Amino acid sequence: MVYQVGQTPLPWKIKWRRRYLTFKQVDLCHPVWEGKTLHYVYSVCDGANYYRLDYNTRSQAWTLMEVSDGLPA
Numbered sequence: 001m002v003y004q005v006g007q008t009p010l011p012w013k014i015k016w017r018r019r020y021l022t023f024k025q026v027d028l029c030h031p032v033w034e035g036k037t038l039h040y041v042y043s044v045c046d047g048a049n050y051y052r053l054d055y056n057t058r059s060q061a062w063t064l065m066e067v068s069d070g071l072p073a
Contacts, residue, residue, distance in 0.1 A: 011042055011053055016064060021046050041065075 002010045013022045028043040037058040052066040
């Protein structure tokens with residue numbers, strides 16, 4: 001995570017399937033309320049694939065929601 005005062009935290013690197021992925025671009029970040037819990041949903045890119053991440057502000061846990069190569073299924 002990269003934290004800047006007064007701004008939404010940004011994902012920078014995650015470990016997934018025993019390897020580290022470094023994100024080069026954050027395309028979208030939007031807040032979603034689930035009851036009293038705020039989630040931030042991010043769309044990020046590592047240069048080859050796209051990922052959708054969920055950050056739960058209450059538990060401070062990350063969830064990888066989707067992985068895409070950008071091609072139609």
